[in-house]
Amino acid sequence: MLPHLGAATSALYILWISMAQVAGQDDREKTTALKDLLSRIDLDELMKKDEPPFIFPKTLEEFEYAFNEHGQLRHIKTGEPFVFNAREDLHRWNQKRYEALGEIITEYVYELLEKDCNLTKEMLPVDATEDEPTSFIYLSPDALSNPSKLLVLIQGSGVVRAGQWARRLIINQDLDSGTQIPFIKRAMKEGYGVMVLNPNLNYLEVEKPTKSSPSHSPAEVSDEPAEKRERKEEQEGKKKKEFYEKYRNPQKEAETERIPIRDNGSSEDHVLYVWDYFVSKAAAKNVFIMAHSYGGLSFVELINQRELQVKNKVCAVALTDSSHNIWLQETSKGTQDWMFQYCCNWVSSPEPLDTQLESMLVDCPRVSAVYSGAAEGAHVQGTVEMATCCFGILKPLSCNGWCPSLVTQRASPD
Incomplete structure (x- = not known):
């Protein structure tokens, strides 16, 4: 902030001196001199705010x-909700701060899954070595042993x-709106085994090593010619100057590289891997799937790759704002017929909740998830509204198929 104030003070001081110098001139000369002065002042630089370091x-x-x-989520002193614009006119810094908070919340949710929901972490790949990057999913104690039913959750x-x-x-808003915890607790209460997938953890991000210049011993430095030492001192002085002036410029972010997680490098790969090593080996006769947005696309890719297995084991699929496309993903006619019978897609719509909607693609029934019009957040809010609806459908389902009219049935309160 001091360099910023110094620059502003210097500019104003120069302006004041210059105004004093032209005070004795006639009006036309004053106007010309003032215009010339203002043209030489970089107002954008004068008004530029310093970007603080990305340390949170x-x-x-x-x-x-x-x-x-x-x-x-509330401030512990004021009780107010989270404020995104903690610093005015510093959008990138505010965004980085928001992302840092998001990483903390991710760990907080992991802790809730383990302590409140009694889920256990299962590392992926199952045969991972100590020195390779890994992912993980969460399983309820009976996820693999429950003989009756298993619920699989796939996020966007x-x-x-x-x-x-x-x-x-x-x-x-709150944890119930943004997490899968209400789904997990209700499913476990109603006798489901539960698998919580992690389709977006696809790589380990590491910082690239900086290129260091060759180091010299004190003896070597003392033997350098005076001219060379002066050049080095000048360069070091320049670096120090850049250090003190860097807050006048945008912060430089560390360069990173991504190391993909074996067999889990994408959402589609992850869902396929979890199916092969966990879902397909589960004891449950009836598997139910909830998938949001891109999770729906990943499920359709799964059925394209494991068509017979999925059709034999999955009894119902509840989607929300699914981004799948049966044409672009080249699904078979048999898969399309199966999806129409066993899948339902809740989509953001101005229609009342659970209203049956028309679809350009004949793949699965579509119903309204949110009575919110163009309200912000309708896409993700649809998953929240789906909770009661989908359980109202999953409860009476069997592997003999379902009646589309069940889409409009709401689950009775517990």
């Missing part, structure tokens, strides 16, 4: 936020990780 708290407590008894794309539907809803 590592815990919710350090952020001074906590989740209250209603699962809402983006920054969300296992146990989350939408990070923005967690931060701006």
Whole structure:
């Protein structure tokens, strides 16, 4: 902030001196001189704000936020909701701060899955070595042994990780709206085994090593010619100057590289891998799947790759705003017929909840998920509204198929 104030003060001082110098001139000369002066002042540079370093708290407590008894994120001192624009006119810094908070919340949700939902973490690949990057999923204690029914949760794309539907809803609304925890608890209460997939954890991101210049011993430095030492001192002085002036410029982000996780390098690969090593080996006779957005596309890719297995084991699929496309994904006629009978896609719509909608693609029934019109967040909010509806459908389902009229039936309260 000091360099910023110094630049502004210097510019104003120059302007004041110059105005004093032209005070004795006639009006026309004054106007000409003032215009010339203003043309030489970089107002954009004068008004530029310093971008602080991208250094943020590592815990919710350090952020001074906590989740209250209603699962809402609130400031521990003011009780106010999260404020994105912590610093005016510094959008990139505010975004980085938001992302840092999001990473903390990801770990917080992991902790809830383990402590509140009693889920266990299963590492992927199953035969991973100690020195390779890994992913993981979460399983209920009876996920593989439950002989009756298994519920598999697949989220959409983006920054969300296992146990989350939408990070923005967690931060701006509450945990019940943005996480899969209400689904998990209800499923376990109703006798389902549960698998929570993690389709967006596809790589390990590491910082690229910086290229260091050759080091010299003090003896070597002292033997350098005076001219060479002067050049080095000048360069070091320039570096120090750049250090003190760097806050006048955007922060430089560290260069990173991504190391893909074996057999889990994409959402589609992850869903296929979990099917092969977990779902297909589960004891449950009836498998039910909930998938949001890109998770629906990943499921369709799964059925393209494992058509007979999926048709024999999966009894119902509840989708929300699924981004699948039966034409682009080249699904077979048999798969399309199966999806029409066993799948339902809740989509954002201005129509009342559960209203049956028309579809350009004949793949599966589409119904309204949200009575919100063009309200912001309808896409992710649809997953929240799906909770009661999909359980109302999954409960009476059997592998003999389902009646589309069940789409409009709501589950009775527990």
